[in-house]
Amino acid sequence: MSGEAGEDTVRQGTDEVAAAGGGTGDTGGSSRGMGGSGAAGGSGAAGSARNGGVRSLAELEREVAAHRERPAYGEDALITCDRLVRIFTADGVEVQALQGLDLLVGKGELMALVGASGSGKSTLLNILAGLDVPTAGAASVGGYDLLSMDAGSRLRYRREVVGFVWQQTARNLLPYLTAAQNVVLPMQLAGSRGGFRAKRQRAARATELLDMLGVGYCHDRHPGQMSGGEQQRAAIAVALANNPSVILADEPTGELDSATGEQVFASFRTANEELGTTVVVVTHDHAVANAVRRTVAIRDGRTASEVVRHTEVDEHGQESVVAREYATVDRAGRLQLPRDYTDALDIRSRVLLELETDHIGVWPDRPSEAKAPAPREPQD
Secondary structure, three states, X not given: OOHHHHHHHHHHHHHHHHHHOOOOOOOOOOOEEEEOOOEEOOOOOHHHHHOXXXXXXXXXXXXXXXXXXXXXOOOOOOEEEEEEEEEEEEOOEEEEEEEEXXXXXXXXXXXXXEOOOOOOHHHHHHHHOOOOOOOEEEEEEOOEEOOOOOHHHXXXXXXXXXXXXXXXXXXXXXXXXXXXXXHHHHHHHHOOOOOHHHHHHXXXXXXXXXXXXXXXXXXXXXXXXXXXXXXXXXXXHHHHOOOOXXXXXXXXXXXXXXXXXXXXXXXXHHHHHHHOOEEEEEOOOHHHHOOOOEEEEEEOOEEEEEEEEEEEEOOOOOEEEEEEEEEOEOOOOOEEOOHHHHHHOOOOOEEEEEEOOOOEEEEEOOHHXXXXXXXXXXXX
């Protein structure tokens, strides 16, 4: 095929896609209707819209080369979830707990997951902890592929890579061991028993962790002799025993009063700042959700929005925390519109989209209110 014929073919294919208004998500500079329940999707191609929908073969080749050179999704993240799906089946009924969830968590982050009951956040946490296996998609933590691990790798992953703190204090500590003995136990299970020197090193680390988290005085106490907050802080020490990359916590302050909950969360912050451990907390506690730099909301099995917080200093030297909420766009280009927005504009099934130079306009579809085009004037 000659270069001229190849360019004609590209022009023809591009024009057909622009006319169809589908496939690639190109807008061609005009409005498009999108179906779905409060969701907008499509990848878009601003270059095609600006150039009248015509691109040369050389331009397409450059775009493909640039796309190949981009880093892989989640390449620099410690935790990567790519279109994660988890389906439960009971009595012949399927329940989709996760419906193509995307999530990236960087090394050293302290972040929270929030959402209504049944949104999928605890299911996600169980998958990241190695306690459950996703139905489809991809998930990795610290280089471990959570879908392909065998039994031995999964056991090693749970002992060395992740630590877990449950909401129920009784699930975190063995009642017949002291706080220090509970911390030493994971270290014994992870490696050989060793000699007297190894035993002293494990005991010293247990003491160090309990002191760092403010419960060193509970060293020789059994869980029944400790308060709920003391048990949770000792449980964090247990989770940190083998120096994991990530600590996962499922409603760790759910059974505590607000003052004790603040103390427990302060222990997570200490672990994050002093040890560099990544911490992911599932919570309904607004105080906890507002105290982290990043809060991800999960709705209907997908990430729906993020609140990112940062510190600003004004001209008088006063520091303040500024929070900004973002809607998340997943790998398929889907966007969940906030429910209060869709209710306010009575958006039910589809919206109109228009690509502008620096943003995308979204309008509710109301055919009854649409204005008819003005009649053309007769020409001589």
